[in-house]
Amino acid sequence: MNYWDTSALFKVCAPEDDSGYFGDLVVASGQPVVSSTIAMTEMLCALYRKEYAGELKRGGALATYQKFVGDCRAGRIVLVPYGEQVFTAAEEIVRLAFRRARPVMVRSLDAIHVASAVTARARVMVATDARLRQVAAMANLKLMP
Numbered sequence: 344m345n346y347w348d349t350s351a352l353f354k355v356c357a358p359e360d361d362s363g364y365f366g367d368l369v370v371a372s373g374q375p376v377v378s379s380t381i382a383m384t385e386m387l388c389a390l391y392r393k394e395y396a397g398e399l400k401r402g403g404a405l406a407t408y409q410k411f412v413g414d415c416r417a418g419r420i421v422l423v424p425y426g427e428q429v430f431t432a433a434e435e436i437v438r439l440a441f442r443r444a445r446p447v448m449v450r451s452l453d454a455i456h457v458a459s460a461v462t463a464r465a466r467v468m469v470a471t472d473a474r475l476r477q478v479a480a481m482a483n484l485k486l487m488p
Contacts, residue, residue: 345487346460347378348470349385352420356386356411357393368469368487376414379429379459380422381452386411423459432458436482443481453478460484 345368347355354365355376369376390404399407414420423429433454440447440454453475460468461482468479469487476486 344377344465345372345467345469346463346465347376348456348472348475349382350472351469352376352378352382353386353389356407357390375418376420377463377465378420378422379456380425381455423463425455428462429458432461440478440481447477447481449478450474457482
């Protein structure tokens, strides 16, 4: 199973130069996209930032977000709830990151995403964010792209 960080999931929902590549990944997997419930808030903020920057037409953020929510409700995107299991896994990821000879400067939301992937038993992390990818690799997740 592939776990999608919001950085990659965003590219499927909103037009960017490499959106086609990420859309093809979704189709090729033949499975629902798996992410964390925190992706809901991250997606909403990213869409409104893109609209404010003029990269989405007026009203585009809300329309795109509603489509995203519809995909979640229809099961095309499956969200891992942030609960005790994810919290416990995130604690362990943070400890591992800072116990290394060269500590990995893990951010809180990255720890939650990687913990969600581990909790969901994903083997692959689809992400474009460099620091999140570093944490995912530390947690033995294969990285795409």
